[in-house]
Amino acid sequence: MIKNKDEATLEDVLQPGKNMVAAGYCMYGSFCELVLSTGNGVHGFTLDPSLGEFIMTHPDIKIPKKGKIYSVNEGNARNWDGPTAKYVEKCKYPKDGSSPKSLRYVGSMVADVHRTLLYGGIFLYPADKKSPNGKLRVLYEVFPMSFLMEQAGGQAFTGKQRALDLVPTNIHERSPIFLGSYDDVEEIKALYAAEGAKA
Incomplete structure (x- = not known):
């Protein structure tokens, strides 16, 4: 407003x-x-x-509480931080005996988030060594998709905080983003919290 x-x-x-x-x-x-x-x-x-x-x-789209799909550009894997690398490793090689998650990545945020919204899972666009502030724009990529995800019962997290709590300082500001099913985002939040506790 x-x-x-x-x-x-x-x-x-x-x-x-x-x-x-x-x-x-x-x-x-x-x-x-x-x-x-x-x-x-x-x-x-x-x-x-x-x-x-x-x-x-x-009508009234509700994202599943947990999903079987993760969506990330693995071409950037060597530049990821520890929590992102651990999370993707866990998706591929779960240690609890559960089935691995399936990787689905179109490279179009809208298409990837749309699939995540309908079927559950998580969309990750983390910060990395090349883009320490993330790549997606807060005002017109991170905020709208985070708003939709929360309205559907999911979560959106920047690696530091709830995405919708960010206060941008310029129009083209960028941020990392992890959004999707509630339980899947909880897992990545726990990995960031554990890394913060070590520091």
């Missing part, structure tokens, strides 16, 4: 994500889908070309 209804300022934009009133994305290919939240759940709409209108096809 802007303070002065007559003129928006930079201060109006640089607010924490928890102040957002709506978020969404549109994805198109063989069909066109709009996913939207105005702060009361997440709903998906599919374009019906014969009507020229979007029809609600996915």
